[in-house]
Amino acid sequence: MSRNGLYAVIAILLIAVVGFGIYSYQQQQARPGIEVRMDDQGISIDGNG
Incomplete structure (x- = not known):
């Protein structure tokens, strides 16, 4: 595997981890309260859920 391919795989994995972090943060903030x-x-008394 060439270095460019390796960098592309690392970049895709990094983007996936950041995207999952943002998604899980938004889901946590949307919990009913x-x-x-x-x-x-x-x-x-107001409930948003």
Whole structure:
């Protein structure tokens, strides 16, 4: 395998690892959560899931 081919394989693997990291970070941020607010109108609970 030539050096250019080896560099191409390394670049593709690096791009795949970075892409998977970004994807998993976005999935982690999109988890459902609950927001509890207390104001002058009382207590309100909002869920985004």
